[in-house]
Amino acid sequence: MAGALPATDWLDGCVVTDDKGFLKTGGDLGSEDLAGRHWPLARTPHSLETSLPGVFAVGDVRSGSMKRVASAVGEGAAAVALVHRTLREQGGGERQT
Numbered sequence: 436m437a438g439a440l441p442a443t444d445w446l447d448g449c450v451v452t453d454d455k456g457f458l459k460t461g462g463d464l465g466s467e468d469l470a471g472r473h474w475p476l477a478r479t480p481h482s483l484e485t486s487l488p489g490v491f492a493v494g495d496v497r498s499g500s501m502k503r504v505a506s507a508v509g510e511g512a513a514a515v516a517l518v519h520r521t522l523r524e525q526g527g528g529e530r531q532t
Contacts, residue, residue: 441496451486457498458485478524481517483510489521 441456451459451468459468461482469479472486483491491514494500494507
Protein backbone atom coordinates (compact mmCIF):
# COMPACT_ATOMS: atom_id res chain seq x y z
CA MET A 436 0.00 0.00 0.00
CA ALA A 437 1.54 3.28 -1.12
CA GLY A 438 2.22 5.69 1.70
CA ALA A 439 1.96 3.11 4.47
CA LEU A 440 5.69 3.22 5.16
CA PRO A 441 7.56 6.47 4.63
CA ALA A 442 10.88 6.39 2.78
CA THR A 443 12.44 9.03 5.02
CA ASP A 444 15.50 7.23 6.40
CA TRP A 445 17.73 9.48 4.31
CA LEU A 446 16.43 12.48 6.32
CA ASP A 447 17.29 10.95 9.69
CA GLY A 448 18.66 13.67 11.95
CA CYS A 449 17.79 16.48 9.51
CA VAL A 450 14.11 17.01 10.32
CA VAL A 451 11.71 15.93 13.06
CA THR A 452 9.68 12.80 12.36
CA ASP A 453 6.88 11.10 14.25
CA ASP A 454 7.30 7.66 15.81
CA LYS A 455 6.56 5.99 12.45
CA GLY A 456 9.05 8.06 10.44
CA PHE A 457 6.61 10.49 8.83
CA LEU A 458 7.77 14.11 8.68
CA LYS A 459 6.21 16.52 11.16
CA THR A 460 5.17 19.88 9.74
CA GLY A 461 3.64 23.16 10.84
CA GLY A 462 1.41 22.94 13.90
CA ASP A 463 2.37 19.32 14.52
CA LEU A 464 5.83 20.53 15.55
CA GLY A 465 5.81 21.19 19.27
CA SER A 466 8.05 23.63 21.11
CA GLU A 467 10.23 20.70 22.19
CA ASP A 468 10.61 19.60 18.56
CA LEU A 469 11.70 23.07 17.50
CA ALA A 470 14.01 23.59 20.45
CA GLY A 471 15.63 20.22 19.81
CA ARG A 472 16.33 21.18 16.20
CA HIS A 473 17.42 24.72 17.17
CA TRP A 474 14.70 26.47 15.11
CA PRO A 475 16.46 29.76 14.23
CA LEU A 476 13.49 31.94 13.22
CA ALA A 477 11.23 34.21 15.28
CA ARG A 478 8.18 32.81 13.49
CA THR A 479 6.77 29.31 13.85
CA PRO A 480 6.95 26.95 10.86
CA HIS A 481 4.46 27.47 8.04
CA SER A 482 1.74 24.83 7.74
CA LEU A 483 3.71 22.42 5.49
CA GLU A 484 7.19 23.42 6.67
CA THR A 485 9.36 20.90 8.47
CA SER A 486 11.64 21.61 11.42
CA LEU A 487 14.27 22.77 8.90
CA PRO A 488 13.36 26.29 7.71
CA GLY A 489 12.49 26.42 4.03
CA VAL A 490 12.07 22.64 3.71
CA PHE A 491 8.48 21.57 3.09
CA ALA A 492 6.80 18.17 3.09
CA VAL A 493 3.60 17.13 1.31
CA GLY A 494 1.67 13.98 0.56
CA ASP A 495 2.27 10.53 1.95
CA VAL A 496 5.56 11.42 3.61
CA ARG A 497 3.92 14.05 5.84
CA SER A 498 2.67 13.08 9.29
CA GLY A 499 -1.10 13.40 9.50
CA SER A 500 -1.67 13.58 5.75
CA MET A 501 -4.72 11.93 4.19
CA LYS A 502 -2.55 9.57 2.07
CA ARG A 503 -4.50 10.32 -1.11
CA VAL A 504 -3.16 11.53 -4.47
CA ALA A 505 -5.61 14.42 -4.69
CA SER A 506 -4.59 15.63 -1.23
CA ALA A 507 -0.91 15.42 -2.14
CA VAL A 508 -1.49 17.48 -5.28
CA GLY A 509 -3.32 20.15 -3.30
CA GLU A 510 -0.63 20.21 -0.62
CA GLY A 511 2.02 20.50 -3.32
CA ALA A 512 0.30 23.54 -4.80
CA ALA A 513 0.03 25.11 -1.35
CA ALA A 514 3.70 24.36 -0.68
CA VAL A 515 4.73 26.27 -3.82
CA ALA A 516 2.98 29.36 -2.47
CA LEU A 517 4.70 28.85 0.91
CA VAL A 518 8.10 28.52 -0.76
CA HIS A 519 7.55 31.87 -2.50
CA ARG A 520 6.44 33.43 0.80
CA THR A 521 9.51 32.05 2.59
CA LEU A 522 11.82 33.39 -0.11
CA ARG A 523 10.23 36.84 0.20
CA GLU A 524 10.64 36.73 3.99
CA GLN A 525 14.30 35.87 3.62
CA GLY A 526 14.89 38.52 0.97
CA GLY A 527 15.73 35.78 -1.52
CA GLY A 528 12.95 36.51 -3.96
CA GLU A 529 15.38 38.00 -6.45
CA ARG A 530 18.37 36.26 -7.93
CA GLN A 531 21.72 37.66 -6.85
CA THR A 532 24.59 37.93 -9.34
